[in-house]
Each structure stands twice: as structure tokens, then as C-alpha cells.
Amino acid sequence: MRKEELIRYQLIEAILLWEGRLTARHLMDYFSISRPSAQKSISDYKTLNPNGFTRSQSEKGHVAVTGFEPLFISTDFAHYQHVFGDRALSNDTINCAIELLPVPLRNVTPELVRPILQAIKQRLRLDIGYLSLSSPDFEDRIIQPHSIVFDGFRYHVRGFCEKNQDFRDFVLSRFNGEFAFEGEASHAIEDDRDWQTWLEVVICPDQRLGPKQRQCIEYDYQMSDGKKVIRTRAALLNYLLQRLRVDIYQADAESQQIIIDPECRKTLQAYLNHR
Structure with missing residues (x-):
């Protein structure tokens, strides 16, 4: 299957x-293709999933x-x-019911x-300039990265820091891009204890x-x-709590809405505020 076909089938x-009704116009507008080409894609998909949809005269579509x-x-x-919200930002011919909240560019x-x-x-070991809140100027850091993490707002690089051992x-956007490779890494993802440790976060309604x-x-x-x-x-615990908005206690119960189960919080205490 060609990538183009897969994207159209998706x-x-x-x-x-999610909408329940499909027409050739959807594909025509989204991919800027002709009606025959759009209809062919629908027919080809029908052979792959023959019982997935039917043609409806009253609905004038599939x-x-x-x-x-x-x-x-x-x-x-x-x-x-992702399919419609992101595309609608750059293509005003797409009728999209989703509005994405703008966030600061990184x-x-x-x-x-x-x-x-x-x-x-x-x-590999990577020597790269990094700007931190504690240092107003870029300083060289030798890191051994193993993952890039998106917390819903910004990207982070997870890895071994040779300065802090x-x-x-x-924060990905705080690197300056000037780099040099310094040979093979000595610490792998398997050595990252907090990364390899899985936790169960139990949330419940605010009892107030x-x-x-x-x-x-x-x-x-x-x-x-x-x-x-x-x-x-465990390495991503604080990001999750921030997204759930349970990292800060709200005096108003209706603003708080959810909390970490008290017994669970005792279990998580050892991992809170880890770097």
C-alpha cells in the first residue's frame, strides 16, 4: 500500500x-483532488472494509x-x-468544527x-549548548539523550547529564543547536530508573x-x-499532575474538581518533584 493511499484511508x-457520513467532497477539499480520484479512493477502501459503511440515498453519502x-x-x-484541527489552520476550504487554542511558539x-x-x-554522547534558569548564558552540556517527551505544552529531552551525573x-527549546558528538554513550535508557519505573496515579473527585x-x-x-x-x-509523573491540574491545591472545590487519592499520594510522594 502506498503512503498516499494509507493517508486517504485514514x-x-x-x-x-466521528461524523458518520462520508462524501467524495471530503477528500476533494482535503487533498485537492478530482471527484473521480476521490470516488476511487472510497471504492478501494470499500473493498478492504466491505461491511463498514453503506450508501444512503437519503443522506446523499456513505x-x-x-x-x-x-x-x-x-x-x-x-x-x-489532529487530522482536521491542524489542517484547518492552514486551509480555509476545510469545514472544521474544531478550534485549536493557540500556544506560544517554541x-x-x-x-x-x-x-x-x-x-x-x-x-551517542552529545556536547551541546544549553540555557537554564540558573545560568543566564549558554553553557556546554554533555548529555546522553534517550527520549523526547511532549507534555502537552512543550518538548523535553530525557537523558543522562554528565555534569550532574x-x-x-x-527543555528542548533551550538548546542552541551548536553540537558535537563525543563518542558512544555510557548510560542507556535501561539505566534510567525513574524512566523504567511505572506508577499508578489514582484520581478521584474532590471530597468537598x-x-x-x-x-x-x-x-x-x-x-x-x-x-x-x-x-x-515515574519520570513523567510531574508532567501528568500538571496536565491534570492537581499539582496545585485550589481553595475552591469546584475549581479543584479532582484530587489524587490520599493513599496514592503517599505512594507517589517519593517521586514528586524529581528532575
Whole structure:
């Protein structure tokens, strides 16, 4: 299967799964292709998933069957958001119901990322300039990176820092891009204890809320018996808590909404505020 075909099939599935009705116009607008080409892509997909959708005269399009199962995408709504939200920003012909919140631009360029990815893939030591809050000027750091992490707002590089002799997180946009490789890395991802340690974060409604309010929160977060378990690496715990907005205590229960289960917090205490 050619990549072009796969991308078209993914779009077809995203529309059928989340909108329920597909027409050739969707593909024509999205890919700037002709109607015959769009119709052919739909027909080709039909041979791969013959029971996934039917032609509806009343709907004037192809309609997904109940329980439609995609073959090429996940059932996570984030995929639909990615397909349409990002594309709609640069193509005003696409009718999109999703509005993405603008965030401050970060200094993330191909020139900056390439040496880091190369060091990760080839397990190399990387000498690169880094700007930290404690140092107003770029200083050379020799790091041994093993992963790039996106916390929902900015990118981080996880790796061994030879200055601190420990695994640390570095904000990707604070590197200056001037680098040199310094041979093979001596510390691998398997040596990063916090990265290899998995934790279960248990969240529950703020107990200061009333019964009906707690029930609303439980429904919103798909909790079972008043709790939701989220599995994460110990190295990423603080990023998760920030995204859940439970890293700061709110005096107003309705603003807080969810908290970490008290017993769980005792277990997590040893990993909070790790670098």
C-alpha cells in the first residue's frame, strides 16, 4: 500500500467514525483532488472494509454502520483533532468544527532536533549548548539523550547529564543547536530508573463536593467506584499532575474538581518533584 493511499484511508475512517457520513467532497477539499480520484479512493477502501459503511440515498453519502471498526486509525478522538484541527489552520476550504487554542511558539527547529534524534538512535554522547534558569548564558552540556517527551505544552529531552551525573529532563527549546558528538554513550535508557519505573496515579473527585457534583466528575473522567487509575512513568509523573491540574491545591472545590487519592499520594510522594 502506498503512503498516499494509507493517508486517504485514514481520512475516510476518521470521517466515518466521528461524523458518520462520508462524501467524495471530503477528500476533494482535503487533498485537492478530482471527484473521480476521490470516488476511487472510497471504492478501494470499500473493498478492504466491505461491511463498514453503506450508501444512503437519503443522506446523499456513505454512512457508517453501527459499531463501525476502523482498520487504520485508533478510536481516540485526538486522531480526528489532529487530522482536521491542524489542517484547518492552514486551509480555509476545510469545514472544521474544531478550534485549536493557540500556544506560544517554541524554538523547535529541524536543525535543533536532528542531532538529538541522531544521538538517541545511535546512542551517542552529545556536547551541546544549553540555557537554564540558573545560568543566564549558554553553557556546554554533555548529555546522553534517550527520549523526547511532549507534555502537552512543550518538548523535553530525557537523558543522562554528565555534569550532574544523573538522568535529567531538558527543555528542548533551550538548546542552541551548536553540537558535537563525543563518542558512544555510557548510560542507556535501561539505566534510567525513574524512566523504567511505572506508577499508578489514582484520581478521584474532590471530597468537598456534594454527592451529585462528585457523580458528575466520576462520569466525566469515566471513573469506576469513584476512582480512575492512570499509569505513567515515574519520570513523567510531574508532567501528568500538571496536565491534570492537581499539582496545585485550589481553595475552591469546584475549581479543584479532582484530587489524587490520599493513599496514592503517599505512594507517589517519593517521586514528586524529581528532575
